[in-house]
Amino acid sequence: MQAANDSRTEADDPYAVMSYYYDTFAAVSSTAAQTAPHASAFLSFAKPGDRVVDLGAGTGSTALPLAELGCTVHAAEPSRSMRSVLLSKLAARPQLHPRLTVTDLDVPFPEADYAMLAGVLQCLSPHRCRELLTRVVDCLRPGGLVALDMVGHEPVCSSPLTRVAEARAGRCGYEMWVESAPLAGPAGRQRIEYRQYLDGKLLTSEAVVRSVYVHTRQEVHAELTGLGFTVLVPPETSDLPVDFVIARRD
Numbered sequence: 001m002q003a004a005n006d007s008r009t010e011a012d013d014p015y016a017v018m019s020y021y022y023d024t025f026a027a028v029s030s031t032a033a034q035t036a037p038h039a040s041a042f043l044s045f046a047k048p049g050d051r052v053v054d055l056g057a058g059t060g061s062t063a064l065p066l067a068e069l070g071c072t073v074h075a076a077e078p079s080r081s082m083r084s085v086l087l088s089k090l091a092a093r094p095q096l097h098p099r100l101t102v103t104d105l106d107v108p109f110p111e112a113d114y115a116m117l118a119g120v121l122q123c124l125s126p127h128r129c130r131e132l133l134t135r136v137v138d139c140l141r142p143g144g145l146v147a148l149d150m151v152g153h154e155p156v157c158s159s160p161l162t163r164v165a166e167a168r169a170g171r172c173g174y175e176m177w178v179e180s181a182p183l184a185g186p187a188g189r190q191r192i193e194y195r196q197y198l199d200g201k202l203l204t205s206e207a208v209v210r211s212v213y214v215h216t217r218q219e220v221h222a223e224l225t226g227l228g229f230t231v232l233v234p235p236e237t238s239d240l241p242v243d244f245v246i247a248r249r250d
């Protein structure tokens with residue numbers, strides 16, 4: 001476990017920049033912001049009283065509604081900046097304080113009925129993915145569920161800088177621009193640029209470069225099966241989004 005003094009720098013964390021804009025763009029385009037486009041799919045597997053671990057909980061797009069539903073939620077999020085946004089939202093919801101715990105990723109997870117990775121797979125190298133799923137199997141009770149999205153995404157292609165979303169707040173306009181390039185293997189490099197305007201004039205522009213990973217459905221199923229899960233619902237025969245996987249711990 002990491003010591004109380006967090007030695008990671010903002011440079012290690014692309015979400016140190018992204019957190020500032022995350023909810024602004026999530027509100028107008030969940031796809032562009034790369035927030036969980038399927039929050040309702042994740043919520044549909046939870047019921048009041050469930051103990052849930054939300055891995056990579058971000059600014060709380062699933063953790064807050066789960067707590068509102070009556071679940072006891074452990075939101076584990078490695079980015080300090082993302083956690084700070086979530087904590088601010090939590091501060092305004094005192095009724096949720098007894099049920100929503102927010103920590104870094106490095107603390108032990110409590111026993112859970114349900115674990116989720118919403119919008120997170122893109123951030124995980126194959127090694128990190130196995131590490132995280134191993135921690136999931138260790139915290140889930142037998143019969144507990146794990147849900148993931150972003151399974152089987154297309155390989156990263158080369159694409160020029162393109163505006164993918166815009167938003168307004170008062171006199172300010174915001175734009176999100178993305179360019180990407182493939183890397184060796186099923187991974188890519190993505191540069192995300194955020195521009196802020198005041199009365200139409202460019203005020204600030206800042207960019208972040210990060211690696212993104214692609215995990216095929218076969219790889220994710222094999223990983224889960226190897227760790228002692230039974231994959232439950234093939235999305236083609238259900239109402240679930242096509243990039244969604246749900247599995248039960250044996």
Ligand SMILES: C[S@@+](CC[C@H](N)C(=O)[O-])C[C@H]1O[C@@H](n2cnc3c(N)ncnc32)[C@H](O)[C@@H]1O
Pocket residue numbers: 015033034035036037055056057058059060061062077078079082105117118119120123124128132
């Ligand atoms: C696209 S955001 C999704 C946030 C939230 N789950 C949602 O759906 O809005 C991806 C999140 O994964 C987190 N993340 C990055 N690396 C991670 C890792 N190794 N394990 C867990 N989460 C990670 C990021 O900090 C970020 O908050």
